[in-house]
Amino acid sequence: MAQIVVLGGGFGGVVAATELRKKLGKEHKVILIDKSREHLFTPSLLWLILDERKPEKIKGDLSVLNKKGIEYLNAEVQKINPGSKAVITSTGEVSYDYLIISLGAGVVRDIIPGYRDGINFYCLKGAEVLRDELKRFEGGKVAVVIASTPFKCPAAPYEAAFLIDAYLAKRGIKDKTDIAIYTPETLPMPVAGPVLGSAVKEMLEKRGISFNPQKKLISMENRELSFEGGEKFKADLIAWVPPHRAPAVVKDSGLTNESGWIPVDGKTMKTQFDGVYAIGDITANKLPSGMMLPKAGVFAHGQAEVVANNIAVEINKAGELREFDGQGSCFLELGHGIAGFASGNFYADPKPVVILKNPGKMWHWGKVAFEKWWLWKWF
Ligand SMILES: Cc1cc2nc3c(=O)[nH]c(=O)nc-3n(C[C@H](O)[C@H](O)[C@H](O)COP(=O)(O)OP(=O)(O)OC[C@H]3O[C@@H](n4cnc5c(N)ncnc54)[C@H](O)[C@@H]3O)c2cc1C
Structure with a gap:
């Protein structure tokens, strides 16, 4: 067994x-x-901030897994010990023959002075606060701020800006509002290449959303954004993506490298420890271009399938081993019932080949269908 x-x-x-x-x-x-x-279906947080989703409609109950023959343990992982092949949790020790680490990326807000003046829409509670603030908003300057890289879902802050713009237009206060994005990136979604990044930048400009690249956030006290180099901007409403970090337990257990994330073989998702795999946001997965594979659910999903297959092949001594191929795609919500769709191969050498399809209603409905499918399929 x-x-x-x-x-x-x-x-x-x-x-x-x-x-x-x-x-x-x-x-x-x-x-x-x-x-x-x-389990939270995070892509829907962006609809929740516009009050188009209720929290209970975008969640799955993990105890459902018990009915599928998976033993679900509600506990905090406190230590991973690859030497003795055991995990220490808040409810006791669990030993393993194979371990798959998919603990995601956490955020650290309090390293930015004035962090309480920004709304972290990357979690359910923050998305609800932003929804309520947007309902009350009567015009002024809205800042969408990416504090640092890497962060989850390279498209999400841009989608947030487009959706907020569409929402405020619907409320009839677009002409009283300025929306600006501040990011340390050089272009939107730089890993997908300059053609895609420039296309998104152009779409932002057409909507009157200003794109401010190479801005490294230092503080946002009293809703004044301060960036490295001394630039300052005042905002009335700040929706931000806080700095991301791997959960402390993997660093404390000696699984991370200098990047702060768990290094893996990008094809097998094996770590340097026997029987231990890491998938999804928690990994440091270097691409041929030298950049890191973005942190996105689509990759966590694909990697999970490969790792599950390969562990089953080893145990069953039957079947064929697979490799993760770096394929990924994402919808780009633009508001007004329209979305774009980007897809491609992030493992392509020397750099990822990613194509952005023309925006249309079909992609928006594709994302809605994916949301329904996801929660039906796994819960
Ligand atoms: C607003 C938003 C929109 C997004 N949109 C998209 C999108 O359209 N497409 C896309 O591909 N990706 C999207 N993402 C990114 C996507 O959510 C993540 O990339 C994905 O969830 C990563 O999966 P994961 O399994 O690595 O980690 P997660 O899904 O984050 O899961 C980690 C789990 O580990 C648990 N955990 C953490 N620490 C501990 C501990 N010490 N003990 C026990 N449990 C612990 C957490 O509770 C969590 O359930 C979006 C993210 C956000 C925030």
Whole structure:
């Protein structure tokens, strides 16, 4: 009998555990550990800030996994010990034969002075606060701020700016509003290349949303954004993406490298430790271009399928090993019921080949359909 432990019930963890359960006989045990009781479909947070989604409609209950033969343990992972093949949690020790780490990326807000003056729309609570502020907003300057790189979903802050713009236009106060994006990036979604980045920049300009690149946030006290080099901008409403970090437990367990994330073989998602895999946002996955693979659910999903397949092949001693190929896609919500769609191969050598399809209603409905499918498929 083999015991496979999956850490994290987000995009990567839920897919890995479910696929393993399907591929392995009942004599093998699949355990998923998460400190949260709920899985959040994060892409829908962007609709929630416009009051187009209710929180309960974009969540999955992790205890449902028990009905599928996966043992779900609601506990905090406090230590990972690859030497003794064990995980220490808030409810006790769990040993493993195979370990899949999908603990995602956390945020650290309080390293930025004045962090309480910005709304972190990357979590459910913050997205709800932003929704309420946008309802009350009577005009002024809205800043969408990316504090630092890397951050989850390279498209999300840009989608947020487009959607806020469309929402305020619908409320009839667009002419009383200025929306500005501040980012340390040189272009939107730079890993996807200059053609795509310039196309998104042009779309922002057409909507009157100002794009301010190479701005490294230092503080936002009293809603005054201060950037390295001394530039300052005042805002009435700040929606921000705080600095991201791997959960402390992986650093404290000696699994990270100098990047602060877990280094992996980008094709197998194996770490340097025997039987230990890492997938999704928690990984440092260097591309041939020298940049890192973006942190996005689509990659966590694809990597989870590959790792689940390969562990099952080893245990069952049957089937074919697979490699993660770097394929990824994402919708780019533009508001007014329209979205774009970017897809391509991020492992292409020497640099990713990613194409942005013409925006249209079809892509928006594609994202809605994906949301429904995701929550139906895994919960
Ligand atoms: C607003 C927004 C929009 C997005 N839109 C898209 C999109 O359109 N497309 C896309 O591909 N990606 C999108 N993403 C990114 C996507 O959410 C992440 O890339 C994805 O969730 C990563 O999956 P993961 O399994 O690596 O981590 P996560 O999904 O973050 O899961 C990590 C899990 O680990 C648990 N955990 C963490 N630490 C511990 C601990 N110590 N003990 C126990 N449990 C712990 C957490 O509770 C969580 O459930 C978006 C993100 C945001 C914020």
